[in-house]
Amino acid sequence: MIKLSRVSTESIEKILQEAQHFADGKTSKIKGDVFAANLFFENSTRTKTSFEVAEKKLGLQVIDFEAEKSSIAKGETMLDTIKTLEAIGVEVAVIRHSEKRYYDELLDAKLSVVNAGDGAGSHPTQAILDALTIIQEFGKIEGLKIGIVGDVKHSRVANSDAGLFRRMGAKVYFSGPEFWFDEGMLVNGTYMQFDDLVKEVDVLMLLRIQHERHERTFN
Known part of the structure; x- marks a missing residue:
């Protein structure tokens, strides 16, 4: 989930349907330990908290990654950080960054990258949420x-x-x-x-x- 242009309309419609099921009270837990890291390089209240709550409701093990206290502050690249998280066992990385298209260097990453906002580029999960809100109001x-x-x-x-x-x-x-x-x-x-x-x-x-x-x- 990096950019919506990379996701088919059919897949987006399925995501919207599933999101409505959760809004109606559906619950689901992922079996086994799945680790998710939230890497927020820009300040965030709503998006960061929403991801953390959703991850925990799904049963993910959430790692609170603090960029200013990580090796990135010592000069480590984003790619090296992601490779390190992969090696440790993280399977999902939710990333917000001020740089547009920061994710280009991560396209070959083995873990799943969710773009929580890249500069003035895109915010795919917010768009899906906005679409769901409109559908709930207008059908x-x-x-x-x-x-x-x-x-x-x-x-x-x-x-x-x-x-x-x-x-x-x-x-x-x-x-x-x-x-x-x-x-x-x-x-x-x-x-x-x-x-x-x-x-x-x-x-x-x-x-x-x-x-x-x-x-x-x-x-």
Whole structure:
């Protein structure tokens, strides 16, 4: 689960169905010891805690990896860290990193990598969660008009959500200050002025200002 473009629409639909089963109260425990490490190189409350709770509900043994206290702080590469975790017996690595496409060097890793956010690149699990929320409210995504508003250019959530919603049959619209918009997003939707957009859409998503990525861009 690195980037949704690498996952078939059929597989995503199965994940959404299974997620709804869990939301309805289904429980499941993985047999045997399966170790998961959460490697968060950016601050996180909701995503990190959500992964930890989900892992424990599934019966995984969770390793609390602290990047600032690991050998990465001494210069070890991400790849060497992942290889070390593999050798120790970790089978799942959930990773959030400020670098876009940090995972490129990890594609040959034997353990399963779950991308919990890569810079302004993508946030696949958040997109699946957002899709589930919309389905719970409307019963579908196909045919809906969905607006994504705010700091679109620097938002990994906007990238993943727009691509997924379009694949599932929604019409996607963007709005916000033009200097916070990337024309590359037009492959997944249409840019509109905000006053026009709010009259058009069924669902309105508001993005926060990505201050931390602005600092990285302008410094």
